Amino acid sequence: MEKITFPRIGNYSGLLKIFLEELGFEVVLPEKTTSKVIFEGSKNSPEMFCFPFKVNMGSYLSALEKGVRKIFMVTASCGSCRLRYYAQVSKKILEEKDLPVEFIIFDQNFFEIVKKLNQLTKKSSLKIFSLILLFLKEIRFIEKIERIGFFLRPREIEKGRTDKVLDDFFLKLERINSLKELKEAKKEVLEKLSQIPFEKKKLPVVGIIGEFYTVIDPEVNFHVEKKLGELGLEVHRDLTLSYHLLKKIFFTDFFIQRKIYPYLKSTVGGHGRDAIFEMLKYSKKNFSGILQLLPFSCMPEVTVRPILLKIHEKTGIPFLSLSFDEQTAQAGLETRLEAFADVVKNYFEKIEK
Numbered sequence: 001m002e003k004i005t006f007p008r009i010g011n012y013s014g015l016l017k018i019f020l021e022e023l024g025f026e027v028v029l030p031e032k033t034t035s036k037v038i039f040e041g042s043k044n045s046p047e048m049f050c051f052p053f054k055v056n057m058g059s060y061l062s063a064l065e066k067g068v069r070k071i072f073m074v075t076a077s078c079g080s081c082r083l084r085y086y087a088q089v090s091k092k093i094l095e096e097k098d099l100p101v102e103f104i105i106f107d108q109n110f111f112e113i114v115k116k117l118n119q120l121t122k123k124s125s126l127k128i129f130s131l132i133l134l135f136l137k138e139i140r141f142i143e144k145i146e147r148i149g150f151f152l153r154p155r156e157i158e159k160g161r162t163d164k165v166l167d168d169f170f171l172k173l174e175r176i177n178s179l180k181e182l183k184e185a186k187k188e189v190l191e192k193l194s195q196i197p198f199e200k201k202k203l204p205v206v207g208i209i210g211e212f213y214t215v216i217d218p219e220v221n222f223h224v225e226k227k228l229g230e231l232g233l234e235v236h237r238d239l240t241l242s243y244h245l246l247k248k249i250f251f252t253d254f255f256i257q258r259k260i261y262p263y264l265k266s267t268v269g270g271h272g273r274d275a276i277f278e279m280l281k282y283s284k285k286n287f288s289g290i291l292q293l294l295p296f297s298c299m300p301e302v303t304v305r306p307i308l309l310k311i312h313e314k315t316g317i318p319f320l321s322l323s324f325d326e327q328t329a330q331a332g333l334e335t336r337l338e339a340f341a342d343v344v345k346n347y348f349e350k351i352e353k
Contacts, residue, residue: 150229207279256273270301
């Protein structure tokens with residue numbers, strides 16, 4: 001079978017590799033988002049296209065050097081997000097560089113995904129369905145240990161120990177080739193996390209909202225969640241891969257639209273509506289701050305930002321919006337986060353009195 005790759009998807013990338021290998025594909029794992037990947041992707045992409053597109057382009061170029069000629073991509077067939085153009089624009093760019101490639105596009109529809117995988121692998125729908133259910137279960141495990149990390153990081157006594165355990169696990173996950181190895185790695189990481197001593201104290205909680213790709217990929221957002229933990233803040237994030245997939249299955253967009261109707265009466269694409277819904281929810285749950293992460297020029301998130309600012313003004317909850325592109329500087333980002341952390345801590349002390 002021909003080699004395939006897929007757009008990198010944060011800490012889930014190793015898991016998706018295992019899933020596709022179980023289906024019989026030969027998978028080339030997309031390269032981590034390094035400065036080289038960002039440079040090559042930006043150099044070969046339209047200047048005003050979103051940052052995630054440029055990151056993907058950089059990883060495609062790296063994979064094509066390893067003999068890949070097929071790229072799996074889950075996209076959207078409609079809506080206002082530029083995601084629906086990613087495959088077509090990427091294919092044109094690569095073909096102009098004399099790099100022929102086939103994009104195998106999956107729409108965000110569960111039954112369509114099963115049908116297409118059935119055609120590609122000749123495996124039974126039952127086998128594919130059972131593997132997808134297992135994949136969903138393992139996705140939840142990834143999110144479980146990420147939440148443990150959110151809790152431990154600002155409380156750990158030995159600073160950096162949580163990150164070491166999680167980084168080792170995610171690195172191992174990308175090298176695992178069987179479900180048996182995955183089971184052993186899961187047991188090991190839970191055991192190591194349970195052994196980390198921490199202080200039992202209440203801390204300010206910051207809710208992270210924004211564009212899906214920027215939020216879930218630590219390399220793309222410059223490890224914002226780690227930095228907030230190091231600054232003594234606990235992170236909470238509803239926007240995960242399982243949330244996104246289950247939302248498509250259970251059609252929760254209708255419920256979200258009803259809840260945010262006083263603020264937004266139309267659709268904006270991407271996860272713009274989710275950002276409003278989550279900020280309203282977090283402000284009612286006595287969170288101490290809200291952080292919006294988005295690619296520079298992301299239309300849905302830029303459109304809802306004035307609404308988020310309106311909620312900030314109405315509730316008083318600290319709010320910071322951070323945009324990312326190939327020009328983002330680490331030092332400037334850290335300075336803004338440190339200032340935001342001070343505001344969040346002051347707000348926390350005020351509401352705790």
